[in-house]
Amino acid sequence: MVVMTHIDGDHSxxxxxxxxxxxxxxxxxGDNPMDDQSSQExxxxxxxxxxxxxxxxxxxxxxxxxxxxLEVLNPAAVPFVGSGADRNNNTxxxxxxxxxxxxxxxxxxxxxx
Amino acid sequence: MVVSIAxxxxxxxxxxxxxxxxxxxxxxxxxxxxxxxxxxxxxxLVTCGLGLVHPALxxxxxWLTFVPLSSLLxxxxxxxxxxxxxxxxxxxxxxxxxxxxxxxxxxxxRVARAQGTAVRLISAVNHTFGEPVRHENxxxxxxxxxxxxxxxxxxxxALWFQVFQGTDGKLPGxxxxxxxxxxxxxxxxxxxxxxxxxxxxxxSATGFGRPHVPHGGAA
Numbered sequence: 331m332v333v334m335t336h337i338d339g340d341h342s343x344x345x346x347x348x349x350x351x352x353x354x355x356x357x358x359x360g361d362n363p364m365d366d367q368s369s370q371e372x373x374x375x376x377x378x379x380x381x382x383x384x385x386x387x388x389x390x391x392x393x394x395x396x397x398x399x400l401e402v403l404n405p406a407a408v409p410f411v412g413s414g415a416d417r418n419n420n421t422x423x424x425x426x427x428x429x430x431x432x433x434x435x436x437x438x439x440x441x442x443x
Numbered sequence: 444m445v446v447s448i449a450x451x452x453x454x455x456x457x458x459x460x461x462x463x464x465x466x467x468x469x470x471x472x473x474x475x476x477x478x479x480x481x482x483x484x485x486x487x488l489v490t491c492g493l494g495l496v497h498p499a500l501x502x503x504x505x506w507l508t509f510v511p512l513s514s515l516l517x518x519x520x521x522x523x524x525x526x527x528x529x530x531x532x533x534x535x536x537x538x539x540x541x542x543x544x545x546x547x548x549x550x551x552x553r554v555a556r557a558q559g560t561a562v563r564l565i566s567a568v569n570h571t572f573g574e575p576v577r578h579e580n581x582x583x584x585x586x587x588x589x590x591x592x593x594x595x596x597x598x599x600x601a602l603w604f605q606v607f608q609g610t611d612g613k614l615p616g617x618x619x620x621x622x623x624x625x626x627x628x629x630x631x632x633x634x635x636x637x638x639x640x641x642x643x644x645x646x647s648a649t650g651f652g653r654p655h656v657p658h659g660g661a662a
Contacts, residue, residue: 331636332638333639335640339643340643341642341643342641344641345640347641394631394635395631395635398614435627435639
């Protein structure tokens with residue numbers, strides 16, 4: 331499984347090569363707007379590999395295997411507009427939960443006041 | 444020498460298909476390997492067996508096995524390089540080659556001769572140990588072989604069971620240094636791999652030599 335939190339090149343470009351090189355079963359992307367060159371490149375790669383990405387938003391829970399889940403905390407159902415760094419703030423933020431332990435994978439999200 | 448050539452003939456197409464190389468050095472390599480092989484085979488077996496009992500025991504046996512194994516690998520890798528073929532060998536060639544080998548096995552009279560060889564081999568072993576060739580003696584040797592084969596089968600089944608079923612319950616996360624931004628590889632207890640983001644460059648995570656970057660498999 332590959333997770334692309336948001337389309338900013340510094341997060342997503344390396345994944346292009348990963349899609350080429352590995353046998354990726356599932357691609358999860360934050361349900362956030364994509365409209366630039368990186369997005370087109372990314373979409374073209376998905377098309378070529380016949381991968382239909384799973385778009386997620388806050389509240390969804392992905393089960394990686396029994397006992398290991400990824401809870402989606404962001405992007406919110408209504409994306410941020412005018413937050414100063416909308417792309418970063420609409421990133422995919424995940425909580426990896428295993429047994430009684432959890433790990434916050436916050437990506438590029440900003441602090442909120 | 445016969446064994447070396449036979450081993451080379453039996454494996455060249457597999458090697459050529461997967462690595463695109465003709466193993467020219469394999470005949471001298473197998474000759475060199477022959478003295479080290481018994482130690483390696485027994486060592487690996489003991490390592491596996493003890494490792495199933497307790498990881499620490501397996502670790503100690505593993506260190507002992509490492510000596511003949513690493514010296515063999517060093518020796519073989521110092522042999523002259525192999526020839527590159529150019530990817531013309533695919534699955535059809537391989538299937539054809541093994542088909543041919545299998546057909547040779549079933550040439551009439553071949554099976555009977557093989558049985559004759561086995562009996563002669565057992566007699567020869569008996570001779571070496573200075574015992575007269577007697578029927579019941581052969582029987583005992585045969586049972587010995589059968590027992591050994593079953594024991595090996597048992598150990599290997601236990602190992603494969605461990606590989607497919609076993610889990611240490613750990614959930615390692617590798618935070619890969621990809622320069623800018625992040626790249627996190629999570630491996631679940633049952634071996635599922637989740638990669639979150641992958642840095643800014645096409646070679647961020649797939650560059651060779653980086654630790655913890657798997658070179659294949661499903662993600």
